[in-house]
Amino acid sequence: MPFGRINTRRVGSIRDNRIFKLLFYIKPYLPIIIISVIVTFILSLINIFVANYMKIMTDTVLKGNWSDFIRTVYFLIFIMITGFILKYINRYLIGRFTSGSMCSMRRLFINRIFNMPVSYLESRNTGDIISVFTNDMNKVQSFLQSHLQDLLYQPLAFISAFVYLFTINRPITIISTVVLPLVMFLTNKITGSLEQYAFKLQERLGQSNSILEDVIMGMPIVKSFNLQDLMYDKYRKIIRGVINEGINIEKRRLLIRIFTTVLGLTPYLLFAVYGGYLSLHGYMTAGDMIAFLSLLEYLYAPLTVIPYIASDIKVDMASFTRLFEILDQPVESRDGRRFLLEPNQPVISFNDVYFSYDGQNDVLKGLSFDLPEGHKVGLVGESGSGKSTIFKLICGFYRHQKGQVKIYGHDISEWDIKALRSQISLVSQDTYLFPCTIEENIRYGRPDATREEVIQAAKLANAHDFIVKLPQGYDTVVGERSTNLSGGERQRIAIARAILKDAPILLLDEATSALDSQSETLVQQALERLMKNRTVLMIAHRLSTIRNADEIFVLRDGKIVERGNHDELMERGGLYRQLYLEQFANMPQVT
Numbered sequence: 001m002p003f004g005r006i007n008t009r010r011v012g013s014i015r016d017n018r019i020f021k022l023l024f025y026i027k028p029y030l031p032i033i034i035i036s037v038i039v040t041f042i043l044s045l046i047n048i049f050v051a052n053y054m055k056i057m058t059d060t061v062l063k064g065n066w067s068d069f070i071r072t073v074y075f076l077i078f079i080m081i082t083g084f085i086l087k088y089i090n091r092y093l094i095g096r097f098t099s100g101s102m103c104s105m106r107r108l109f110i111n112r113i114f115n116m117p118v119s120y121l122e123s124r125n126t127g128d129i130i131s132v133f134t135n136d137m138n139k140v141q142s143f144l145q146s147h148l149q150d151l152l153y154q155p156l157a158f159i160s161a162f163v164y165l166f167t168i169n170r171p172i173t174i175i176s177t178v179v180l181p182l183v184m185f186l187t188n189k190i191t192g193s194l195e196q197y198a199f200k201l202q203e204r205l206g207q208s209n210s211i212l213e214d215v216i217m218g219m220p221i222v223k224s225f226n227l228q229d230l231m232y233d234k235y236r237k238i239i240r241g242v243i244n245e246g247i248n249i250e251k252r253r254l255l256i257r258i259f260t261t262v263l264g265l266t267p268y269l270l271f272a273v274y275g276g277y278l279s280l281h282g283y284m285t286a287g288d289m290i291a292f293l294s295l296l297e298y299l300y301a302p303l304t305v306i307p308y309i310a311s312d313i314k315v316d317m318a319s320f321t322r323l324f325e326i327l328d329q330p331v332e333s334r335d336g337r338r339f340l341l342e343p344n345q346p347v348i349s350f351n352d353v354y355f356s357y358d359g360q361n362d363v364l365k366g367l368s369f370d371l372p373e374g375h376k377v378g379l380v381g382e383s384g385s386g387k388s389t390i391f392k393l394i395c396g397f398y399r400h401q402k403g404q405v406k407i408y409g410h411d412i413s414e415w416d417i418k419a420l421r422s423q424i425s426l427v428s429q430d431t432y433l434f435p436c437t438i439e440e441n442i443r444y445g446r447p448d449a450t451r452e453e454v455i456q457a458a459k460l461a462n463a464h465d466f467i468v469k470l471p472q473g474y475d476t477v478v479g480e481r482s483t484n485l486s487g488g489e490r491q492r493i494a495i496a497r498a499i500l501k502d503a504p505i506l507l508l509d510e511a512t513s514a515l516d517s518q519s520e521t522l523v524q525q526a527l528e529r530l531m532k533n534r535t536v537l538m539i540a541h542r543l544s545t546i547r548n549a550d551e552i553f554v555l556r557d558g559k560i561v562e563r564g565n566h567d568e569l570m571e572r573g574g575l576y577r578q579l580y581l582e583q584f585a586n587m588p589q590v591t
């Protein structure tokens with residue numbers, strides 16, 4: 001496939017020229033567009049032929065040469081039919097080129113998103129990324145569909161008309177094109193700020209997408225807090241911005257239209273005066289006059305079309321910038337290797353690790369610990385102390401700035417990122433289920449698993465019983481955010497997925513949302529089965545859940561300030577004991 005062969009890393013050398021860069025991405029389809037441009041050029045030559053035969057026809061009729069006249073008519077019909085066929089072939093070629101190229105671009109975009117570091121995606125607004133994929137991609141499509149073709153064809157059409165007219169009458173041709181430098185100069189002036197407006201317009205479209213996404217995702221909050229008016233106001237302001245930028249663009253387009261209309265008439269006026277004079281004095285035949293008049297249009301059309309194309313391309317360029325901003329992001333490296341755990345090696349080890357999200361404020365400050373095989377360690381600490389950040393480093397979502405994060409004794413940078421993640425099951429507190437059947441959702445743990453294996457995993461996760469009671473059982477499609485399932489049920493499906501994956505390392509971010517006691521018992525049982533024979537790092541919000549952990553790390557401000565098992569930490573009387581007592585102060589029944 002064309003996409004598979006594209007090596008985007010080589011694009012850097014032509015980084016500054018966005019059109020060349022785009023062409024590079026779609027280079028497998030370029031032969032089609034080149035053929036199409038050749039066909040278009042032939043079509044423009046046909047126009048010249050038609051004008052030429054009109055001239056001959058007029059001259060032969062005036063001379064009374066009937067047989068030459070009939071022969072010319074036959075030629076004319078033949079050429080016109082050829083032009084007609086070529087026109088349709090050309091449309092087909094452009095259609096193929098555009099749809100093939102867009103398919104390629106879209107695949108490339110999605111592939112980029114899949115292979116991008118999580119750190120980049122977390123830093124971008126989802127709505128804006130979707131807007132690049134939709135709105136900006138549409139601009140790329142219109143560029144490929146018509147602007148690119150025009151960009152290649154119009155200069156050719158102009159040159160061919162110019163050359164032909166020049167052979168007929170040099171002075172008139174030159175006089176007719178005196179306006180050209182003025183057209184170029186004014187076009188450049190008027191379109192100067194278009195790209196800037198177009199960029200702002202696309203940015204605002206991205207923002208409006210984001211608001212829409214926020215509103216849909218957070219509808220229960222929006223409604224319960226009666227935020228409809230506030231959100232609507234926010235959206236209106238952004239849309240007003242979209243309209244303003246759109247008006248700015250259209251104003252400039254209108255200016256272009258006015259000046260091209262005025263300037264476009266100039267060649268005709270000049271020709272009418274000077275051509276009339278030449279004709280009256282016998283320097284030009286009537287046929288020449290007709291050929292000239294019909295060909296002037298081809299000389300004039302590029303002059304009027306080029307400013308439009310220039311303005312459209314400026315608008316497209318803003319979208320190219322936004323698109324390449326994403327396509328140029330470095331992807332996760334796949335240069336590393338897969339490693340096996342050697343005897344006496346810790347499964348996970350952090351050695352004096354420092355990490356910050358913004359490159360300034362350290363979130364982890366010299367963190368060190370080893371996790372031997374099969375150990376179950378609880379991570380506790382106040383909100384923002386860095387617990388989830390540890391998970392993100394282990395999964396290779398972010399890279400630490402100092403120290404070493406090792407899995408099976410090898411630094412994360414040595415690992416092939418896919419191989420690394422195949423060793424880890426991440427069960428996070430916000431259980432995301434994909435909008436497909438329950439069976440598929442579980443099977444995402446191991447895509448080649450059989451239905452029996454899926455069912456077995458669901459049984460171990462205490463999910464089977466509630467699944468079979470659903471109207472379509474395992475074939476039930478869960479809602480986009482699985483609103484048709486309870487919190488406990490969603491968690492058990494996520495646990496079944498992790499059981500099926502059967503990875504040796506389990507990172508468990510315990511759900512903070514309270515479940516009823518029956519559901520909690522089912523989830524707890526499922527988790528215990530999942531944890532069996534695995535090395536587990538578990539973020540615990542309810543400290544009762546890690547009482548039996550081999551060790552507990554107490555984090556404060558990015559550092560481990562206490563470690564030991566529950567009894568040892570309680571006895572020490574430090575932060576853990578304080579957190580524990582605080583948590584249970586008002587719940588004497590939970591000890």
Ligand SMILES: Nc1ncnc2c1ncn2[C@@H]1O[C@H](COP(=O)(O)OP(=O)(O)OP(=O)(O)O)[C@@H](O)[C@H]1O
Binds near residue numbers: 122
């Ligand atoms: N993607 C991010 N970009 C910038 N800062 C972040 C990001 N994620 C977390 N942080 C910051 O890093 C710090 C540690 O966050 P982290 O999520 O690791 O804490 P936590 O201990 O897991 O908190 P909680 O118990 O509330 O989930 C916090 O100050 C947080 O604001």
